[in-house]
Amino acid sequence: MSKRIDLVDLDIFYGDFLAVEQVTLTVNPRSVTAFIGPSGCGKSSVLRSINRMHELVPGAYVTGEVLLDNEDVYGVDVDPVLVRRTIGMVFQRPNPFPTMSIYDNVVAGLRLSKRRRRSKDLDDVVERSLRSANLWAEVKDRVDRPGAGLSGGQQQRLCIARAIAIEPEVLLMDEPCSALDPISTLAIEDLIHELKDTYTIVIVTHNMQQAARVSSTTAFFNVNAVGEPGRLIEIGETSQIFSNPRVKQTEDYVSGRFG
């Protein structure tokens, strides 16, 4: 489990609008890579193009390559549904299925991919996934209750459990803590630390301290002006990006001079 991602000359379009231009970068397996940058720089678009969620917006498409262990995610005979089963995603706002119990939320993806599992197996998956998401202790007595009854932070961990229940190779996180309070944020960050031993993780964050805390590699994106495409400015080890950036823009951003 866990694969490497290479973006090669990636251009991202919304209709005629070029939103992100010429991104080339590598995400190493079993590590956490953070995408940082000001609003509108295209970091979320890049993230969503990795598991082909981007193309769900009408008129949206990409050119260039997204390679998952050298296999192009946008290849002609690639099924986007399988791409999304392999590359899991956690969203900005916790979005458990409101009509489903905690249990059913966790196994929702499994019920899609492989029908007719024995319920004993499912029970194991639920416990393992909830344990991995550091949620088991809090919900083990009420897994049959609606997932929507949990707190925001618990809901987000439930969404992480749901994403890892189908054992993806990669986990994409789109500002997973921006709707959470500091305590819940800390819980998620601890979780990311544990998950990186198993998964390739890419996290988009507005919070530079968070990037510094959780990631080993940081990519800084920027945009010159509204209406121009976003660009990858610099990527490197997180400690280097924050202490000794090579590019002036990065230094201005991480030192809080703009953004």
Next chain:
Amino acid sequence: MTAVLSGQAVRPGDRVFSGLSLAAGVLVLVVMAAIAVFLVWKAIPSLTTDSANFFTEQQWLPDRDPPVFGIAVLAFGTVLTSLIAMGIAVPIGFGVALFIAFYGNRRVSTALGFTVDLLAAVPSIIFGLWGLYYFMPRIVPFAEWLSTYLGWIPLFRNDLEIYTKSILMAGVVLAIMILPTVSAISREVFLQVPRAQTEAALALGATRWEMIRMSVFPFSRPGMVSAAMLGLGRALGETIAVALLLSAIFEINWAITEPGGNTFAANIALKWGEAADNGRSALIAAGLVLFLITLAVNMIARWIIARHEEYT
């Protein structure tokens, strides 16, 4: 020191507005009650003269002496045509709405949605005329096919070998009439599903149909029930189209491809002009039953919606 916070505790604007909205709410109840009282009041004279059982009698002769009339045929025709219409229009209407909301590209969806809305606004007399002169002759082969190959089912047997002006025809035309209603409302409901929910399913590797089952249907169920019930309401109360399409025969006939059948609304429209005092009173009694049926349908719909409310 002067008190800076003292003033009017309640602002006049608030008071006026709350009075107006209360009045509007009360008005609706008053109108409802007035309708019910009117129907009961006007129906009583004929009901006391009826020499037959009002609920089981099939004939409709309220102006004869003694009067003999009952709603059995009307209830049968109304319920059956509406059920046929629902059976056809609800699945197709949901399908069209799903296509518009989730499958079609933007241009096709906009055009189709616009057309559906236009169709919903077509007056029912147009549907009736179109059904009578255009649609009916063209659907006869279908009715023939049904009675030839499925004639062993009593519902589709046709001993008369006449296939027009049947309950099936009226049901199919009603289906076309209520299709836009069902489709337009359920489309609005589907479009309300939060993107976060649809994306959650897709990101788990759901196909589009799996996504619809996983996040769209659970979220939309109350709205889908409302859409179906509003369609049913229109089908139950539809007058002109059905009056044109059915040959009013006062006999319960389960063979739905044979001519015959009648409904509450169509019967009232057809009989009102020629009816004498007792006849009119009897028609109002029939109207009262229709009123109660639609009321019951709406209450059942509300109940179904309320049962699912905890999730919305």
